[in-house]
Structures are given as structure tokens and as C-alpha cells.
Amino acid sequence: MLSGYAPILFFFGICAAFAVLAQFLNAALGPKRPSPTKDLPYESGIVPRESARRRFSVSFYVTAMLFIIFDVESIFLFPWATIVRELKVFGIVEMGIFIATLLVGLLYVWRKGALRWD
Amino acid sequence: MLIAASPVPLTFPGGRDLIGILPELVLGGAFLLLMLLDLVIPASRRSWLAGFALLGIAATFGVTIWAWFDANPGRLVYSGSFAYDRFALFVDAILLVSAGLVVMISPNYLNRRGIHYGEYYALILAATLGMMLLAGATSLMVIFLAIELLSLALYVLSGFSRHEERSQEAALKYLLLGGFASGFLLFGMALIYGETGHTQLAQIAAAIQGQTTLTVDPLLLAGVLLLFIGFAFKISAAPFHSWTPDVYQGAPTSVTTFMSVTTKVAAFAALVRVFTYTFDGGGTHFYQHWEPVVALVAITSMVVGNIAALTQTSVKRMLAYSGIAQAGYILIGVAVGPVLLPSGQTSSFGTIGVLYYLAAYAVTNIGAFAVITIMAGRGEDLDSYDGLRGLAHRRPFVAASMALFLFSLGGFPPTAGFFGKFLVFTAAINAGQVPLALWGIATSAVSAFYYLRVGLLMYQRPAEGAEEYRWSRTGFSGSAVLVATTAGTLILGVMIVLVYTAATASLKGLIV
Numbered sequence: 001m002l003s004g005y006a007p008i009l010f011f012f013g014i015c016a017a018f019a020v021l022a023q024f025l026n027a028a029l030g031p032k033r034p035s036p037t038k039d040l041p042y043e044s045g046i047v048p049r050e051s052a053r054r055r056f057s058v059s060f061y062v063t064a065m066l067f068i069i070f071d072v073e074s075i076f077l078f079p080w081a082t083i084v085r086e087l088k089v090f091g092i093v094e095m096g097i098f099i100a101t102l103l104v105g106l107l108y109v110w111r112k113g114a115l116r117w118d
Numbered sequence: 119m120l121i122a123a124s125p126v127p128l129t130f131p132g133g134r135d136l137i138g139i140l141p142e143l144v145l146g147g148a149f150l151l152l153m154l155l156d157l158v159i160p161a162s163r164r165s166w167l168a169g170f171a172l173l174g175i176a177a178t179f180g181v182t183i184w185a186w187f188d189a190n191p192g193r194l195v196y197s198g199s200f201a202y203d204r205f206a207l208f209v210d211a212i213l214l215v216s217a218g219l220v221v222m223i224s225p226n227y228l229n230r231r232g233i234h235y236g237e238y239y240a241l242i243l244a245a246t247l248g249m250m251l252l253a254g255a256t257s258l259m260v261i262f263l264a265i266e267l268l269s270l271a272l273y274v275l276s277g278f279s280r281h282e283e284r285s286q287e288a289a290l291k292y293l294l295l296g297g298f299a300s301g302f303l304l305f306g307m308a309l310i311y312g313e314t315g316h317t318q319l320a321q322i323a324a325a326i327q328g329q330t331t332l333t334v335d336p337l338l339l340a341g342v343l344l345l346f347i348g349f350a351f352k353i354s355a356a357p358f359h360s361w362t363p364d365v366y367q368g369a370p371t372s373v374t375t376f377m378s379v380t381t382k383v384a385a386f387a388a389l390v391r392v393f394t395y396t397f398d399g400g401g402t403h404f405y406q407h408w409e410p411v412v413a414l415v416a417i418t419s420m421v422v423g424n425i426a427a428l429t430q431t432s433v434k435r436m437l438a439y440s441g442i443a444q445a446g447y448i449l450i451g452v453a454v455g456p457v458l459l460p461s462g463q464t465s466s467f468g469t470i471g472v473l474y475y476l477a478a479y480a481v482t483n484i485g486a487f488a489v490i491t492i493m494a495g496r497g498e499d500l501d502s503y504d505g506l507r508g509l510a511h512r513r514p515f516v517a518a519s520m521a522l523f524l525f526s527l528g529g530f531p532p533t534a535g536f537f538g539k540f541l542v543f544t545a546a547i548n549a550g551q552v553p554l555a556l557w558g559i560a561t562s563a564v565s566a567f568y569y570l571r572v573g574l575l576m577y578q579r580p581a582e583g584a585e586e587y588r589w590s591r592t593g594f595s596g597s598a599v600l601v602a603t604t605a606g607t608l609i610l611g612v613m614i615v616l617v618y619t620a621a622t623a624s625l626k627g628l629i630v
Contacts, residue, residue, distance in 0.1 A: 105153075112157075
């Protein structure tokens with residue numbers, strides 16, 4: 001009964017062995033030519049102007065979170081769009097309710113000032 | 119490996135499916151409306167929101183009553199993932215009454231604490247919605263989603279007093295440990311799905327019954343036990359209780375009132391549906407494999423809860439440990455399971471005990487917490503035992519009803535708690551599990567000590583020159599809640615037939 005899982009266990013073993021091996025191989029084989037430029041944080045190819053450790057406005061966090069929520073929810077529209085003809089009126093009403101629910105959320109964050117930037 | 123027959127074809131949801139979730143739809147609509155109302159109602163009129171929330175709960179309750187008569191016999195809706203049956207509706211009724219009582223005591227308390235925000239009522243409704251979905255869920259996916267909906271709302275609610283460190287600590291603890299418990303729950307579900315090939319309870323039950331070998335599939339059993347751990351966390355049964363005292367103490371008292379009762383009620387409803395009626399294994403002996411674990415957790419909860427409650431000096435912590443112990447008593451009803459009678463029929467006495475106990479626990483515990491909520495002074499919680507000293511001399515009626523709730527929690531007749539304990543202990547003895555009943559009776563005797571200690575404190579005269587706690591006024595809504603819970607505790611303790619008949623009727627209609 002459990003023997004069906006043997007390949008998975010085997011796979012786990014290979015994964016672990018490879019991870020450990022790669023650590024040593026990397027250290028052993030890789031060339032080491034350190035330079036100050038290589039120690040700089042990566043800023044998309046631009047030379048960083050100041051320390052990255054500073055405070056960010058909490059607005060970034062809220063906006064990013066709201067964006068993700070609406071982004072994920074809008075994904076539901078794509079599968080719906082492919083079968084909307086089969087669903088007929090029911091599908092349109094259903095999606096209308098779904099979007100109205102989202103709209104309540106948007107109204108809420110808007111009126112609560114979560115979209116204001118200062 | 120026990121892959122059962124082909125899965126149910128997904129059918130297009132129609133009007134009959136929508137009627138099946140009508141109470142949930144009404145409550146969901148009320149929740150959305152409340153979110154919008156919060157935006158237009160000025161801060162000085164926040165108490166109106168409580169009125170609207172109460173209106174929404176009352177409308178849902180009305181629909182639930184109508185559905186009770188309509189759902190006879192019940193049916194599965196949404197391709198077998200939700201049950202429209204009397205069992206779910208019975209639990210819904212307990213949940214809605216509890217939520218209504220909590221909403222009634224909230225505005226005064228929140229105003230005094232200075233944390234009266236409009237989101238509170240929307241979150242209470244969202245949590246209640248999740249609980250109602252949990253009570254009727256017959257698919258592992260719906261169970262998980264419902265638990266997440268209720269948990270997320272409760273995480274926010276427990277940190278509602280956001281300028282207070284203790285409340286934030288409670289919210290963070292609850293979130294981290296709750297996420298951990300969700301992990302157990304999901305892992306268990308994954309294993310069960312892996313072994314049976316189904317997420318719907320009816321087909322899981324069929325797969326377990328179709329098991330021909332004598333040995334039990336170890337991965338399936340592991341899945342069942344992991345699922346139980348997830349539920350045990352939600353009902354705060356020992357040894358999965360470590361979050362309970364801190365969260366109950368740190369959260370605003372009105373939130374504690376709400377979650378101490380409703381989370382248990384909803385999680386136990388799901389526990390009964392999943393364990394007693396799905397994992398019983400029909401004619402097979404699958405039940406015997408998980409029953410010892412449930413019984414052990416029941417005994418641990420009763421012992422740990424009652425012993426730890428003895429040494430508490432905070433009323434909220436004492437009631438938290440008492441809640442852990444009560445979870446143990448209710449678990450007895452789950453552990454005895456569906457007993458095969460000599461006549462070949464199964465007795466559901468244990469489950470009736472669970473339902474009765476839940477109804478009794480709801481009115482009693484809400485009453486006890488309501489007293490602490492209503493009496494809380496300006497800006498602080500009534501938390502220490504000293505705060506209750508001498509209450510009987512200044513507020514004789516409040517003290518008398520608190521004494522009644524404590525008697526009921528201790529299981530003295532003629533209160534609701536007595537019959538709750540009586541039914542689960544009888545079920546245990548009928549099922550031949552006398553040790554379970556004996557542990558229950560022994561720990562009940564211990565519990566009498568700390569319940570009576572608080573009772574005596576209220577009837578003591580405060581020492582000369584000692585500073586007295588400045589209790590708040592009871593107010594109209596507070597008095598109404600106290601009268602309702604007192605009446606409920608007495609009615610459930612005297613006229614046992616009322617709820618017993620409803621519980622029995624709800625079980626007849628239970629479908630998985």
C-alpha cells in the first residue's frame with residue numbers, strides 16, 4: 001500500500017543529496033575574484049545612491065496589498081469570459097453580483113482614505 | 119488505496135441550490151450593506167450600526183426558521199458540497215441568537231473602551247456567516263473556506279482594541295497559532311483526499327465503507343487524526359488550548375463573549391458531521407481507530423481545564439479554562455459516536471447530547487461573559503476577582519444571574535448545564551464507555567470549587583476602607599441580554615423537552 005510512494009521517497013533523497021552536493025561543488029569549483037563593486041546591492045544595474053535601509057511609507061504596503069487582491073479577483077473574469085455564452089443570463093447576473101461585492105470593497109477602502117497618498 | 123466510484127458530475131447550480139443557502143445569502147447581504155452603511159453614518163451615530171446589524175441577524179433568523187420547515191427532508195446543494203438540512207439550521211439558530219445577544223451588549227461596552235468602530239459589526243456578521251457555512255459544509259473545501267472566513271474575522275476582532283498591547287498580543291498569537299492549525303487541517307484533508315480520491319463527505323464515507331481489507335490504511339488514519347487536530351484547536355481542547363487563556367483575556371470582552379461561544383458551536387457541528395457521521399465507517403470498524411484519540415483529548419481537556427482554572431485570579435482567564443473543560447465534556451458526545459444497538463440501528467444519543475450541551479453552553483457562557491462586559495468600567499476591563507467582590511450588595515439582580523450562570527457552568531440542577539452534562543454522561547454509559555463518564559463526573563466535582571469561589575466573592579461584603587470597583591450602569595440592552603440569558607438558562611434546565619425535541623428532529627434530517 002505504501003510502496004506506491006517509494007518513488008517519491010527516492011526523489012526526496014535525490015533532492016537532499018543534490019542540495020548538499022551543490023553547496024560543496026559551488027565552493028570548490030567556482031572562481032573567486034572579489035571586488036568592491038560586487039559587494040554593492042543590486043539596483044537593476046544602476047549604482048546605488050544611498051543605503052537601502054531606510055523607512056518606507058506604509059502606503060506602499062497598503063497599495064500593493066489592495067492591488068494583489070483586485071488583481072487576483074479579476075483573474076476570475078477570464079475563465080468566466082470563455083463560457084459566458086453557455087451560462088446565459090445566469091452567468092451575467094452571477095458575475096454582476098461578484099463585481100458588485102468587489103465594488104463595495106473598493107468603495108470602502110476609498111472612503112476610509114486608504115488610497116490617499118500623503 | 120481505496121478509490122471509490124466515479125465522482126458526482128458537477129451540475130449547473132439552479133434555484134434549488136440558491137434556496138439551500140438562503141440564510142447565508144441574507145446574512146451575506148446584510149454584511150455588505152453594513153460595510154456601506156458604516157461609510158455614510160457619522161461617528162457619533164455608530165450605535166445605529168448595531169441596530170442594523172441586529173436587523174440583519176433577525177432577518178436571517180426568520181429565514182432560518184422558515185427553512186427549518188422547508189428542509190424536511192433536507193437535501194445536498196451545489197453538487198453535494200453543502201447540506202440544506204435541519205441539523206445545520208438548528209446550529210444556525212444557536213449561532214444567530216448568540217450573535218444577536220453579543221451585538222446588543224457591544225455598543226455600550228465599545229463606547230466605554232473608546233474602540234467603537236463601524237467595522238466591528240460587519241466583522242461579527244462575517245464571522246457568523248463563516249460559522250453558518252461551517253455548520254452546513256459537506257465538502258472538505260467548503261469546510262476549510264468556512265473556517266478561514268470565521269478565523270480571519272476573529273483575528274481582526276481579537277486585536278480590535280488596537281492601542282492596547284494585550285489586545286494586539288492576543289490577535290498575533292491567535293493569528294500565528296490559527297495559521298498553524300489551518301496547516302494541520304489542510305494536511306489532513308490532503309491525505310484524506312489522496313487516499314479516497316474525494317473531497318465530498320458522502321463519497322469519503324462510501325470509500326471508507328468500501329474498504330475490504332482488515333487493516334486500516336495508515337495514511338487515511340493519519341489524515342483523519344490531523345483533521346481532528348485542526349478542529350481541536352478551534353474548539354480549544356487540550357492539549358491544543360495554549361492560545362485560549364491569552365486570547366480570551368487580551369481580546370475586548372464583547373469579542374471574547376462572541377468567540378468563546380460561537381466558534382465552539384460551529385466547530386462542533388462540523389466535528390459531528392465529519393467524525394460521527396462520515397468517519398464512523400458504517401458497518402466497518404473504522405470508528406474504533408480514531409475514537410480512543412478523541413476520548414483521550416476529551417479527558418485531557420477536562421483535567422487540564424478544570425485544574426488550571428482553580429488557580430486563576432482573572433475572571434476572563436478562569437472562564438477561558440472553564441471553556442477548555444467544557445470542550446472536553448462536549449467531546450465525550452463525539453467520542454461515543456454512533457453506537458450500534460443490538461437491534462441493528464445506530465443510536466445518536468451522543469450527538470443529541472452534543473447539540474443540547476452546545477445550546478446550554480451558548481446561553482450560559484454568553485450570560486456569564488455579558489455580566490463582565492456590562493459591568494466593565496470606563497476604559498478598562500473588569501478582569502480581576504476583586505472587581506466582583508461585593509457585587510451582590512450593589513447590584514443584587516446582576517449578581518443573582520451571574521450566580522445562576524456559574525451554577526449552570528458547574529452543572530448544578532435545575533440549570534441548562536446540568537442536562538447538557540447529564541445527556542453526554544448518559545450517552546457515554548450507554549456506549550459502554552464508563553471511564554469517560556467517571557472522568558467527567560470527577561472533574562465536574564473539582565470545577566464546583568472555582569465556580570462557587572467566584573459566586574461567594576460576589577456575596578462577600580467588601581473590606582472596610584477597601585477601594586470598590588466602579589461598575590457601569592446595566593442599561594436597557596444590557597438588562598435585556600441578562601434577562602434573556604437567565605431565562606434561557608432556566609428554560610433549558612427545566613423544560614428539557616423543548617430543545618431535546620428540536621435536537622432529535624434536527625438529527626433525523628442530518629445528511630452527509
